[in-house]
Amino acid sequence: MTASSRHFVLAAGGTGGHLTPAFALAHELERRGHHVALITDERGAAIPGKPDFLTAHVLPAGRFGKNPLHWIKGISAVLKGRGMAKRLYETFAPSAVIGFGGYPALPALLAAQSSGVPTVIHEQNAVLGRVNRLMAGRVDAIATAYPDVDRLDAKHEGKVHLVGNPVRPGVLALRDEPFPTFTEEGLFRVLVTGGSQGARVLSEIVPDGLAMLPMALRSRLQITQQCRPEDLERVRTKYAEYGIAAELGTYFEDMAARLADAHLFIGRAGASTIAELTAVGRPAILIPLPIATDDHQSANVREMVKAGGARAIKQPMSTVADLDSAGFSDKANADRAKQSDTLQRLAKDVSRQIQAMAQRPETLANAAHAAWNCGRPKAASDLADLVEGFGGADMMDVIRVGENNARGASQGAEVGQGASS
Incomplete structure (x- = not known):
């Protein structure tokens, strides 16, 4: 000292x-x-x-x-x-x-x-x-x-x-690394996480949204997705049915390395998530948690969206109680059946936003740079x-x-x- x-x-x-x-x-x-x-x-x-x-x-x-x-x-x-x-x-x-x-x-x-x-x-x-x-x-x-x-x-x-x-040193070390090469023929690597405990809505809508992509884009997908334990097998079955290559897990210790390889992030909009995305410079589709205190996640996305580094999708409050609960009661199952149209609309929004961001290699690279410019x-x-x-x-x-x-x-x-x- x-x-x-x-x-x-x-x-x-x-x-x-x-x-x-x-x-x-x-x-x-x-x-x-x-x-x-x-x-x-x-x-x-x-x-x-x-x-x-x-x-x-x-x-x-x-x-x-x-x-x-x-x-x-x-x-x-x-x-x-x-x-x-x-x-x-x-x-x-x-x-x-x-x-x-x-x-x-x-x-x-x-x-x-x-x-x-x-x-x-x-x-x-x-x-x-x-x-x-x-x-x-x-x-x-x-x-x-x-x-x-x-x-x-x-x-x-x-x-x-x-x-x-402030972000973790391992993530900050990636700031000066270039955005991974993205071409019209190469792999399209997408990282999907919902925070430390996952988010059920992502398990519901992301596989369906990816399945709606044009075959030329869908065939190149390589997905890494964090899921809750109770969702793993259901999501794995979905991806297998859609013929989409996916690695699933409840927790990834090497998250910084996976973020470094990703061309696109899909997930929630917590403060640490936004800070890491902008530190590294990764474009994102963000779905703010509707029940966050004072709706702060919706506010968190504003700067990144305005800069062109992210797209935001609003999750209706009505989908939260059952989708983000720990289990499935009879009432929750009934509610989920009623909400199928809402979930399909969210899946279509995911698909549309992915196509808008990844329609050309330079579009995604420009979004990555816009995200990077928001970093501190x-x-x-x-x-x-x-x-x-x-x-x-x-x-x-x-x-x-x-x-x-x-x-x-x-x-x-x-x-x-x-x-x-």
Whole structure:
């Protein structure tokens, strides 16, 4: 450690969407010689990918639903968590506490403010999350992943910094690799995933949509698709009936390599997914999860769609309850029968969008480059620069924060490299 090393606390809810950027920042801060600790819940402490050097402190985190009767229990948990965090800060003495959203971040941020510790929040989505909305007026800086963030009050604009959404080093390393060669005769490799647990709607509509493609395109398909365990055999049977080459699995450890080989991605629109697609430069057909909080996945796709790097398909809310449930009840089966027309329309939309993007090799390559131009590859380092500016004794740190206070000062698309072929 150097004489200028400091302590930082990262606080994040127990989901991959919150923790992935927290882990990326931890790596960057540790590389710069700082000590880093993590505050999360039990679920977050068990998520794969946590750096070995990062000590996790599990705090109670109250949840606040629509029922006011549950708020008393939630408030009690937050107060207990705040007290535990304050005791941690007495010994760890952080220069700043950085919240990444989710309820476990709330007591950590409240404890920091009552202890006089600077605070920063990072928003991964294009809609400010509930905890970040609650804390936006009280923190010292707000880091965002998108230039336009819904539910972010304009009065906070002076402390907003566009940094992007940090991605895994293995994915970021692919940014300067060219888009895989795509010709009118060669293989057409499509990667289909629905997040960490898959998405039943993709198992329902993607095989049917691919089967609707013209034979000249369909015969060249090579599909890699993530499915839920209960969907595997049904989807495998569909692809066999359609004569489409497909590799299916519930989890792929080498997802970065598969993304590198893919000509087209089909899947959900979570913040980490969008960040990885734009970091690598892969065109996509995105189907936002309709029940995502504040419909944030629909907001996440806007920048990429506007740039020409993706097409978005809206999934009707009526298809969610049964398709994304864990099993098939009699009622769910009846509902699915009624929804067959809706699913067919979604499958046709998938087919139409694929044909629009892959009708000529240059069309798909141009979409890949448009996606690449939306990437913010310096997200981890820019976020580290931001948080280093708080609580430092070195006057140069104070000067540097002042100079970097403009929104996205060190960001912007790099040109002349990457996805264009």
